[in-house]
Amino acid sequence: MRRNTLYYLSMVIFVLACSKSEPKSYEYYNNLVNEKYEEINTLIQSVSCTNIDEFEIVRIQRYYLVHPSIRTVFDKLQTELAQLEKEKSIAYVREGWIGGDTSPTIPNHPVKKICENGKPRLLYVNDLSIEEIDAExxxxxxxxxxxxxxxxxxxxxxxxxxxxxxxxxxxxxxxIHETVQNEEVVAKIDLYNLMMIKKLRSEKQECIGSIYDKFFESKTVQCENGKPVVSSE
Known part of the structure; x- marks a missing residue:
């Protein structure tokens, strides 16, 4: 009886040791990442919005509207999210997942921020009507x-x-300059092109597919009389 008890006890210890050392799956970390995003969004939405200027647009991989009163908690959750994203990437490589579509896409920057039904909200190009785009x-x-x-x-x-x-x-x-306010002007160009793409599609223009790659190309520039001039080559 004692021998059987020791045997089962050793087996339990062995199983527990294995379960502790076995790495978690990609799916496991992916679920945790999604839950953390939901937690961050719940935090952001917990602050009533009456004056949108009180909310700061923060960009950490994606865009957020953050009120100063929750910034400390927001930063803490972002640190936790970054660690989960790291573990997720490690599991992704370990399990040999095949990457999805790697084609370049124009970043989706927010157009403006508003208060809607007492909650902060970012508006993007897809939220705008063609009439609003024409005005912009x-x-x-x-x-x-x-x-x-x-x-x-x-x-x-x-x-x-x-x-x-x-x-x-x-x-x-x-x-455009490579360093002087580069991120700001690139975002302006991205937004402008996204608006034009939506407008052209609404007009059933069929050229988008043939010109899309141009958005990710660059041209050489020459200095002429102190002004940047794009090379014709």
């Missing part, structure tokens, strides 16, 4: 074209040309 496009185009009007071009290697799509699927190239 001229002003956004002008801001992109004049963004670097006061920045001199002294080193062409610090500049690149990026594509804008216009009416009838025509493409235009604008020069």
């Amino acid at each position: 496009l001229p002003n956004r185009y002008e801001k992109i074209k004049t963004f670097y009007k006061d920045v001199s071009c002294t080193d062409a290697n610090q500049w690149i040309g990026r594509y804008l799509v216009s009416a009838n699927c025509n493409m235009e190239v604008v020069a």
